Amino acid sequence: METIHGNLKGLKSSELKQLQKLYRQKIPVDAIATPEFAQRLAAISTDIGKPISTYINRRGQVIRVGVGTPRQTQIPPLELPRYGASRLCGIRCITTQAKAHPPNVDTLTTMAIQRWDALATLILSGSGFERRGGGPTGYIQSTYLAHLASQSSQEATESPESPAHWHVSSPLSLDILTKQDFLDLVEGLEEEFEREHVALEVEEGKERVLVVGIETQEMTREQFQHQLTELQRLVESAGGTVLDTLQQKRSHPHQQTVVGSGKVDEIALSAQTLGASLVVFDRDLSPAQVRNVETRVGVRVCDRTELILDIFAQRARTRAGKLQVELAQLEYLLPRLTGRGEAMSRLGGGIGTRGPGETKLETERRAIQKRISRLQKEVNHLQEHRERLRHRRQSQDVPSIAIVGYTNAGKSTLLNALTSAHIYTANQLFATLDPTTRRLVVPHATTHEPQTIVLTDTVGFIHELPPSLIDAFRATLEEVTEADALLQVVDLSHPAWRSQVESVSTILGEMPLAPGPMLMAFNKIDCVDSETLEAAKADFPQAAFVSAQDNIGLEPLRQKLGQLVHYTTCV
Incomplete structure (x- = not known):
């Protein structure tokens, strides 16, 4: 033609x-x-x-x-x-x-x-x-x-x-x-x-990723750099290789393309020069922004939430975990159906758009909505099952403590060290996803007699945890609100550990029910200098300081857990 x-x-x-x-x-x-x-x-x-x-x-x-x-x-x-x-x-x-x-x-x-x-x-x-x-x-x-x-x-x-x-x-x-x-x-x-x-060839089967960060006026330079480093680690945890990182400082994201037109050209140029197969942004994008950038750049574009959902999909092992991840993915996908390829027709409001039958887009939307309803029912059943297990433990007067903390803080490693649980661990973000409950014997706070408690490892938190994940994992996160007390594990070796503590506190504060009393456990003390350790001890004098990897400080932690349980029973 x-x-x-x-x-x-x-x-x-x-x-x-x-x-x-x-x-x-x-x-x-x-x-x-x-x-x-x-x-x-x-x-x-x-x-x-x-x-x-x-x-x-x-x-x-x-x-x-x-x-x-x-x-x-x-x-x-x-x-x-x-x-x-x-x-x-x-x-x-x-x-x-x-x-x-x-x-x-x-x-x-x-x-x-x-x-x-x-x-x-x-x-x-x-x-x-x-x-x-x-x-x-x-x-x-x-x-x-x-x-x-x-x-x-x-x-x-x-x-x-x-x-x-x-x-x-x-x-x-x-x-x-x-x-x-x-x-x-x-x-x-x-x-x-x-x-x-x-x-420059990367390992076969790995996604070649270009990372893009936007520094806005409400964040400090240090916060932005930590956020960008975290995004790079998320990409690596998802199985990708970061080829390059591009940055732009803006008062606010561009409404159509997130970054400015010149920066879009730079992204496209870098993507083609380096052979990138994916561009990942450090924030959530609207469906229109994804479409606009993909059209200009010529490779697939992904936002932060989609990246985290992909990691969760890879990590889920149990049926409960898989159905919760699928629910979160479908809830994320539903509002983004429009524009996902020219094969999907559109419903319009003008001449020629009305008539018998359904468009492919509406057929898919209906199928996803039905699947979401089915998954939500299964999550509700899972929620009821976990509630029965909690009631059973409570009837046996076994105190429960939920282990919470930022992702990769060492929660699973600490549970392994305390209870010999043999949970999978790795130096990755969201290495473990499915919750694990184990019994632990701790000394009673007053009699010093052995007493049994249960520790539950929960899904790791992250800065601005996607709302779809919070909703889908409510059955798992209820372990936090229903536990008698919390043990927050903090990676003291991370440069932004204070910011991570604040992020966890923010997420806990948004829970529908207020969690119980909490003990702080600063992990990886073998990887920090004495100045950082002393500063943390001065700011958190009641906390425990441990190295789960090297079994340092575990006995004082058991004693503090016994005191924490005693406090909850007295209250």
Whole structure:
């Protein structure tokens, strides 16, 4: 279909026909362009008084003709051929330009983002697009040839017009441009990209991730850096590899694209240069923001909540954990159905949108709502089951303590050290998800006789825990509100341990029922300096200080747990 793209306003039907005839041109596979094609393009551009951009594949076929600059007429990212960091996209752009200067940064950035084979810019004769001169070479004054630059050639090509990502030639005659060996140029570039890609190759099966952080005015620089580091660890916990991290400081996120337009281009450029398969933002995004950024960047975009849900889906082992994760994922997905691919039709409110039957989108929405209702019933049954178990323990007068704390603080490791529970542990965020209850013998606070209590390891907390997770895991989190007391484990070796304590306190404060009394246990004291340890002891004199990994301070902790239980029974 000979569609002409771009700004067609004011064009005559005869001019449109001339543009459509460009689709019938065939370029030799080893040439960037032929003199005849270039002159014809320049003539039409001069006649209509507008730039023209044509896109040619490696078979020499013109696949797109647009009126406007390459930035205005570029191929939509989702329509581009599939390519990776070691390959070019297989398409070159031939464009016309009135002013006698190299292609601008916007055009070169578009080339780099879309990984064109090459960009040839034809400089028209005369002033602006005013037709002047004649003869077989009267339309073209000079040309420029641009292409991507490999890392190894960056130092040699560095200049104001040719920064790290591309190389731009000096002005060339049309004869020199059309005699360039196009296949030799492309094959040489892809060989260099392939060597560099192999050197940067990540472990097979791992997602290649670009992390994006937005520093807003309500956070300090230190808080932002801790938040960004945590996001990188979340990516690693999900099984991804962070290739690079981009940052932007804004008063508030952009309504359409989260970050500014220039930063979106930078993200797209980095994603294509590094071969990223996923872009992760450090905050929750609206469905429209995800769609807008994906359209501009050309790779999948994920927000913080979706990343955490993915980790939970990987970690869930029991049936209870799996159904709670599925419930949270579906509740997250439901409002984001609109725009998830062109295959899903839309319901509208105008002519042609009404009629019998349902759209695919509404059919899927209905199916998800039914599944959510079913899962909520199962979670309610799980809640009732856990309640019966708690009543049974309470009837036996066995005090219960719920272990809470920030993710990766060492809760499961501490439970293993105290009770030999053999729970899976790893230096990851949300390494364990399903709650585990174990018995522990502690000394009575007054008689010092052995007494039995139960410890329950709960799901780890995190800054701004997604609401869908809180709702789905209410059956698990009720262990916190129904326990006689809490044991909050804090990773003292973490630079932001005070902020993590505040985050846990905030989440506990939002519980529907107020939790019982709490004992603080500062973990990993073997990994901190004496100054940090003394500061924590001064601020929290009643706390326990332990190293669960090295079994340090466990006996004083048992004694404090006995005192905590005694306090709860007296109250």
